[in-house]
Amino acid sequence: MKKFIPFFLILLSTLFLQQSNAQLIACNAAFTTQFVTGSSVKVIPVTAAADTNFVLHYWSFGDGSNISAVSSTHTYLNNGTYTILHYIIRQTPNNVTYCTDSVSHTITIQQAGCNLNASFYWTTAPTNNLSQTFYNTSYNFLAGDSIRWTFGDGTSSTLINPTHVYNNAGIYTVCLRVQKATTASGTTACIREICMQDTISTVLPPPVCTLSANFTWYRDSLVTTPNSYHFTNTTVVLNSSDSIRWTFGDGTTSNQVNPNHAYTSTGTYNVCLRVIKRNANGSLSNCISEKCYTVVVIAPINLCNYQVYFSSLVDSAHSNILHFTNLTPGYLPTDSITWTFGDGTISHDVNPNHTYTVAGNYNVCLKIIRYTTAGSTPCIREYCKVITVVLPPPVCTLSANFTWYRDSLVTTPNSYHFTNTTFVLNSSDSIRWTFGDGTTSNQVNPNHAFTSTGTYNVCLRVIKRNANGSLSNCNSEKCYTVVVIAPINLCNYQVYFSSLADSAHSNILHFTNLTPGYLPTDSITWTFGDGTISHDVNPNHTYTVAGNYNVCLKIIRYTTAGSTPCVREYCKLITVTVPPVLPSCSQISLYHFVRSTSNSNVVTFIPNFIDATVQYTWTFGDGTGSHDVSPTHQYSAIGNYTVCLTAFRNINCATTSCSTISILPNCNNITLAISDVRDSLVPNRVSFSAISNIATTNQVWKITKIPTTATTGTVTINTNNPTYVFLDSGYYNICVTATYANGCVKTICKTIYISQSIPTNNNCSLQVYPNPASSIVNALVSLTQPLILNASIYSSMNVLVAQQQQQGVVGNNIVSINIANLPAGVYTLRLLYGGQVCYRVFVKQ
Known part of the structure; x- marks a missing residue:
């Protein structure tokens, strides 16, 4: 460290400050550290990517090592605490230093025992400097380890990579504390912590100046004013609000985007274009670019002083095709050009190619019209010459046989x-x-x-x-x-043939007639054993189904007119195998998987297409992979994993297929029980609950009367923890099937006994209105003494869907229940008061 600081002072003493026309960016030496291994640390500066050519970075790692680089990875040889210093120097494009800054961080290297190193870095939102996203890069940090962030403003987070929005600008000490999930009994907990200062500013950095002024020019040949030039602004990127100033080298200027300028005399002029960007408020910014070129203005020439000429060349392969080349000196792109080829056709191309259909002599002419001055008579020049066209002789492809x-x-x-x-x-x-x-x-x-x-x-x-x-x-x-040769006994022949399976398609067979002395006049018939025939001498036949086929070759020979023909036949049994249909390239990476029945964390992956010519590469989504054709992999933790198979057949066929597999907990560890609670007032009304050590996502209840008869059935209720009213006493089998978020499904049953049911009092005074009802249903009951009114509504499956309780008074009482959220159907309203139960049926619209 002592050697490093003087090195900076010597460097700075050779530099001086100078204001630049380009937009300047403030110095910021802030950096982040990232542990690559237990002893290797990567340092990353917070530097705008657009101006890295004008920034110098110097690093001191606290162990006597120094380096000059934008980013670096350093390996420490010993454990201990080290201070890393980052020194930054910013320069203009002219290599003039205009600011410096330095920032240091302290890190701890500890490899033995607790092999955990805390490190992190952060990024700032592009539109809000108060919003910071912090990234945990701690070495040997695993999914089960605990983590805690403190942001220096009294707030904290346990997320792995949190985003935090500060209320105010300032300098905040951000700390990351990580702890290993498990520690051997009696040993010190494995904890590491690192803190760094984060400077928050509400001022967004100014945009990078990418302005690049440029232009082109050409002499105007159509205007009456001599020495007039057109200038075209090609600045990148030019906006309509930009400030533009042209200087033409003759003391005149212009603010037009694409000006025209007439020089008063010939000569050499230094023409410059200067462009300045404007700020959002309309004021001129520091983003400036200027471009200058030397323009030579010469005296006007006689534009009509040109002589038309062209050449022609016969095509080397086709003598009726001619290539014409315009050789007119001083030909201008603005000239009008017309070729006439002597066969009634024309062309306006500069250098046309023309195909003649008939041999002969043709008068070919090239006419060029030049417009020199607006309104004046154009210059017209023409040149003609006779060319001879010879059609190529026809190619002799005759082949006698x-x-x-x-x-x-x-x-x-x-x-x-x-x-x-x-x-x-x-x-x-x-x-x-x-x-x-x-x-x-x-x-x-x-x-x-x-x-x-x-x-x-x-x-x-x-x-x-x-x-x-x-x-x-x-x-x-x-x-x-x-x-x-002398005539032979034409009936003295023996039929025979051979068969050969196709090398690429085993269901295609090539048959060859090997009958000695076979004559073209012989009648030949093949029967292939699959109901098809052929009269070819050496046929090829495609079988659609594998199997054994009796193939026969019959040859009939007519020897003498009117005599009985000779008939010979040969048969043999052949075996046909139908090859599998090869999939397309995009399909060879498709696969499926099978879970182990004894351990759901063990999965076997199987390609849908297995072939020895294909190379298979698997990645299991947990950092591991395999080159086996059909690997079996055991996951160490539950979760969702993206498994990819890359299949390589050849350089023209390589494809990848990915899918997500969920590793779920063992369903055997889930417990499920049924709780039933009787209503103290209505003993035949039972509230059921599914008791489990893991929350259920769905429950299906089934209630069956024991014994089951033709008049009794099973009631199915698709409601979590329902309340049910039994209409008859006796034994009932209660079953619940519970579904869990991890995919497990559990079913448990329980037998209960209903000792009594409260009879319906058909003489009770109860009116229900309106009926049908849509949003509110009312029950009117008359009491002779004050009583508690318990109103309940049941679905057609006897499932409790709504209830209400209120104090009754002497006289008429109205109980109103909101049914707006109930689906349309038939419902029963039950009113319990004074030891009696009244029922009324109503319709929900």
């Missing part, structure tokens, strides 16, 4: 059929066959009978014709050796 086979149906021996398979063959083409025995033919597909057995060189020559019918230079010839 043919096939042949022995004719087994004719009486003439050694007769063969020849089939012309030339690509591409037209009807006008010249065709000549030579059969190798001195004979020829001009037919497209000739038949030829050789006079004797032997080996013959058979050739097919095809020549294309020109449009006028003459023979062209496009010709092609193909020759094959044809072996003519």
Whole structure:
């Protein structure tokens, strides 16, 4: 530390203060600390990101280590308490220092035993300096550890990352105290605390000046005044309220956004644009930017002194396509340009490309019209030249070819059929066959009978014709050796075939006819065992269902006209497997999971698509992960976790799917019991309660008379802790199903006995009005002596939904009950007084 302060003094002695035209930002050396490990601390300054190029940071870590950097991470070698000092120097863009500041914080390094280090930092709301958000960055702080913040104004918080709004500006000492959740018996509690000063100001920092003045200019060639120039303001960012001042270097100025200026004489002028931002109240701010350029004004030239010229170039691949280039010296963008290509077409492009459809000589002209002065006659220049266009000769794609086979149906021996398979063959083409025995033919597909057995060189020559019918230079010839042998027993053949499953789709089979001596004239039929057939020589067949299929190949050969044909057949059993349907790339990361039946914290994750070519990467949301295909993971604490699966098939297919899993407490630890309380006045009215060690979110009650008969049923009540009036004495089975927020569901039953029910007094004086009722229902009863009136309303399920008690007097009494919130339906009003019960039914609209 002693070496660090003189270093600052030497640095400051070389700097001097100077006012800058740019907006200045006040110095603030405040910083936060963040423990990276038990002995490593990261220091982070509170510095505006926009001016980091003009801020110098210097740090002293209290252990003899110093560094100059915006932010740094420092590792301490020994435990102890250290003071970290942050020194800041702000400079103008001209490297002139205009303010300095320093702030220090004390930290404690304690790695052995209690491996906990407290640290935090804070941020200020962008629109309210009194609002501060504090972030806990304590090292080794876990979810179960306790935390307490004190903000220096008498308030505190136990949130992990609280937001606090101060009432007034000032300097406040903010402290963070953290304590480990568990400590071994008899040892000292693991507690760490850190305090830092937070300076609160009600003045928001001034905005950063990002103004950048700039402009462009060009000579005006259309006005009568010589030496007139147009200036265009391209300042970033320019607002309508900004102050603008142009100086043109000739003693004149302008406040227009985009002025026009006429110089009185030629020469070199220093033109400057100065822009100043305004404050919200309209006054000029310190945000200023100025840009200057040298503008050379020369004497006007004769704009009509130009000569039109162009060149043409034949395309290297297509001789009927020409590339034209405008070579006119001094061509201006404002000139009007017209090309005429001699074939009735024109173009206004500067350098057009043109395609001719017919060969020949064309007179190509380029006309350029230039408007020099407003209202004057424009200058017109034109240049023409004759070009010769040659259409490219057609490409010869002719490829002669043919096939042949022995004719087994004719009486003439050694007769063969020849089939012309030339690509591409037209009807006008010249065709000549030579059969190798001195004979020829001009037919497209000739038949030829050789006079004797032997080996013959058979050739097919095809020549294309020109449009006028003459023979062209496009010709092609193909020759094959044809072996003519003595006739054989054509029925002496054995049918056979092979099958091969497709490498990519196992349900597609490629069948190959391997019958020796198979003739093109043979009739061929495949039956695939699934009800389908084919007459192809070597078919491919797709099976839709896996299984075993009897595939047969039948070949029928007609040897001599009118004779019985030869029939041969071969069958074999093949096994077909249908491959699974491969999902799209976006689907290979979909997955599901299964919880363990013995421990709900243990979950097995299973991809919906499992393939050896896919690499699986899991993250379980608790900081752990796995590369197993289907991992099993045990969570250490309850909560909601986001589990993600990233599936990588190749560089073109990688996708991620995430879902939330809730780890819930063990339902076996939840207790549930039923409490029933009898009404002291009405013993058949019972109030039920579900007693549990965890609050329930929903209850479903079922009341069943014992024994159950055809006239009795089960009453279901979807109300928490209901009150029910039993209409008959006897035993009842009471069951409640409770649902909890953690997803657990518990059911418990209890048998109770109803000893008596209060009979209905049909002779009591009770009137209910209005009936139907909508918001208020009234009960009118006449008393001969003062009595307590107990009025109750029950739903059609005998569930108590409203009640009221009032003191009755001698004479007529009206009991009014609010029923506005009850759903529409049929209800029963029961009035209990003087040991008797009166019932009346009414309708709620």
